[in-house]
Amino acid sequence: AQKVTQAQTEISVVEKEDVTLDCVYETRDTTYYLFWYKQPPSGELVFLIRRNSFDEQNEISGRYSWNFQKSTSSFNFTITASQVVDSAVYFCALTRSGYALNFGKGTSLLVTP
Amino acid sequence: SAVISQKPSRDICQRGTSLTIQCQVDSQVTMMFWYRQQPGQSLTLIATANQGSEATYESGFVIDKFPISRPNLTFSTLTVSNMSPEDSSIYLCSAAPGTLETQYFGPGTRLLVL
Numbered sequence: 001a002q003k004v005t006q007a008q009t010e011i012s013v014v015e016k017e018d019v020t021l022d023c024v025y026e027t028r029d030t031t032y033y034l035f036w037y038k039q040p041p042s043g044e045l046v047f048l049i050r051r052n053s054f055d056e057q058n059e060i061s062g063r064y065s066w067n068f069q070k071s072t073s074s075f076n077f078t079i080t081a082s083q084v085v086d087s088a089v090y091f092c093a094l095t096r097s098g099y100a101l102n103f104g105k106g107t108s109l110l111v112t113p
Numbered sequence: 114s115a116v117i118s119q120k121p122s123r124d125i126c127q128r129g130t131s132l133t134i135q136c137q138v139d140s141q142v143t144m145m146f147w148y149r150q151q152p153g154q155s156l157t158l159i160a161t162a163n164q165g166s167e168a169t170y171e172s173g174f175v176i177d178k179f180p181i182s183r184p185n186l187t188f189s190t191l192t193v194s195n196m197s198p199e200d201s202s203i204y205l206c207s208a209a210p211g212t213l214e215t216q217y218f219g220p221g222t223r224l225l226v227l
Contacts (some may be wrong), residue, residue, distance in 0.1 A: 045218040
């Protein structure tokens with residue numbers, strides 16, 4: 001079975017601070033896929049990134065960066081210089097090809113001016 | 114990527130009635146998924162819908178309560194039957210075009226049952 005743990009329920013930061021959202025996963029599959037999704041107050045689920053289990057290269061996209069470490073089964077997400085528009089619930093998810101996503105409980109991020 | 118639309122976007126329904134939610138994908142996909150998100154909670158898979166076969170339901174969800182149709186490769190419906198206030202949730206459909214890896218989501222249907 002696959003499991004995703006997001007231990008941080010809520011995080012509150014002041015604008016321009018850096019913030020890291022933690023994600024730890026469990027799986028017995030050798031090939032799997034990790035995701036981060038953003039859910040703003042409007043409710044839609046926005047895809048941010050997919051990482052394959054065989055690709056441990058970290059990724060940076062603007063103010064967003066992701067650190068994938070198989071040795072610790074973690075896939076952490078860092079927002080640099082946070083902005084109010086980053087306020088949302090962020091979900092980490094895990095799957096194998098052709099199957100539904102297993103979601104963590106989500107981390108609610110509040111960025112205040 | 115994929116563009117997924119859902120109808121209705123929200124609804125307020127009376128106890129004991131049924132609501133059918135439609136999900137349309139802008140490309141052909143093998144599998145579509147239906148999730149439920151209860152207030153303040155994460156997403157829980159209801160069922161997986163393959164075209165041309167019966168949907169596969171997760172533990173705790175049954176076909177009589179959540180019948181699903183999948184008439185073609187771009188469309189699916191989920192019906193919430195005999196609704197009760199506990200069914201008040203956001204219902205989301207998703208699909209993974211192409212290589213079955215990245216799932217994209219519809220905007221969700223916000224359901225309130227009185």
